[in-house]
Amino acid sequence: MRSLTRSRRYVSWTATAALSLATAGGLAFAAPAATAAVPAVEPLDCAVIVNQDTHVGFPTWRWADVRNDCGRRMNLSVQVSGWPDPECQYLAAAETKRFRWDSTGGPANYVWDCGG
Numbered sequence: 001m002r003s004l005t006r007s008r009r010y011v012s013w014t015a016t017a018a019l020s021l022a023t024a025g026g027l028a029f030a031a032p033a034a035t036a037a038v039p040a041v042e043p044l045d046c047a048v049i050v051n052q053d054t055h056v057g058f059p060t061w062r063w064a065d066v067r068n069d070c071g072r073r074m075n076l077s078v079q080v081s082g083w084p085d086p087e088c089q090y091l092a093a094a095e096t097k098r099f100r101w102d103s104t105g106g107p108a109n110y111v112w113d114c115g116g
Contacts, residue, residue, distance in 0.1 A: 043110035088114035
């Protein structure tokens, strides 16, 4: 009987230890090791907003036409204060594309390079 009790204690202890290690390991993965600094978005001089307004019939949506005068293919977006910037789009050299967003963010301020 003595060996049965001892083995049950051992199994109980190892199960508890394994659970504790798994929980601690899970928390270590969940917590960020360090906070990466987000680089400031700089306006591009070679890509310009050529026109912007609200959608006709949809006053809650805005748009801006952006022309790529950078001389090469670029991945661009427009910066909108108080609202997430529209999704980045690739524009070929001399190409113009329309960016859309909710108007509660206000007008587009400038064009920025998304990279890639």
